[in-house]
Amino acid sequence: MSQIVEIQSIEPVTHDVLHITAEKPASLSYVPGQAVDVSxxxxxxxNELRPFTFTSLPEDKYIEFxxxxxxxxxxxxxxxxxxxxxxxxxxxxxxxxxxYKGEGVFIAGGAGVTPFIAIFKQLNKQQAIGSNKLIFAxxxxxxxxxxxxxxxxxxPNFINILSAEERxxxxxxxxSASLIKKHTDSSTHYFYLCxxxxxxxxxxxxxxxxxxxxxxxVKEAF
Numbered sequence: 001m002s003q004i005v006e007i008q009s010i011e012p013v014t015h016d017v018l019h020i021t022a023e024k025p026a027s028l029s030y031v032p033g034q035a036v037d038v039s040x041x042x043x044x045x046x047n048e049l050r051p052f053t054f055t056s057l058p059e060d061k062y063i064e065f066x067x068x069x070x071x072x073x074x075x076x077x078x079x080x081x082x083x084x085x086x087x088x089x090x091x092x093x094x095x096x097x098x099x100y101k102g103e104g105v106f107i108a109g110g111a112g113v114t115p116f117i118a119i120f121k122q123l124n125k126q127q128a129i130g131s132n133k134l135i136f137a138x139x140x141x142x143x144x145x146x147x148x149x150x151x152x153x154x155x156p157n158f159i160n161i162l163s164a165e166e167r168x169x170x171x172x173x174x175x176s177a178s179l180i181k182k183h184t185d186s187s188t189h190y191f192y193l194c195x196x197x198x199x200x201x202x203x204x205x206x207x208x209x210x211x212x213x214x215x216x217x218v219k220e221a222f
Contacts, residue, residue: 032118034096041088053114068111109195139164193219
């Protein structure tokens with residue numbers, strides 16, 4: 001069942017990422033890490049559904065999304081850039097397979113970090129960040145979503161790798177078995193993956209080469 005929700009705020013996070021909050025339907029239920037199909041409540045856009053991850057917590061009185069936009073695609077995310085407070089979205093079905101199972105390493109590519117935002121918020125609220133780590137792959141530093149927040153939350157357990165830029169303090173290249181091995185040890189159990197399909201397939205292959213059992217790989221294509 002779809003529901004129309006009014007946008008409460010919309011503001012930039014990076015050069016191509018929006019932070020959107022909207023009213024929360026009373027019947028809406030989800031767990032941190034899940035997503036929902038969303039469309040824009042404008043003529044011609046109502047049936048253009050796109051999946052966006054909740055970056056709010058289920059107990060929040062509002063819903064929140066952190067959305068990477070693609071202005072050159074002239075699609076839904078570009079249309080979001082023209083919206084403002086008071087405009088509305090249509091919320092459709094909730095879905096998603098990523099959920100927290102225990103301490104481990106979270107591996108994200110670009111906008112694939114969004115399910116992890118809510119999970120880390122929940123862990124922080126429960127004072128249960130523990131030894132969880134986040135390995136975050138982007139092209140350049142300006143593409144990193146919530147860098148300051150993750151630094152404050154995770155400190156040295158927040159590892160960034162940049163493919164198109166070399167910077168001091170940042171890994172360079174792509175996520176490899178050697179990089180994963182460098183930042184894990186025998187106590188690491190779970191590996192959480194979310195990102196574009198090619199990145200997901202490559203990282204899963206690297207994990208399997210390290211002897212990680214498939215049942216300890218929690219993933220979501222993005």
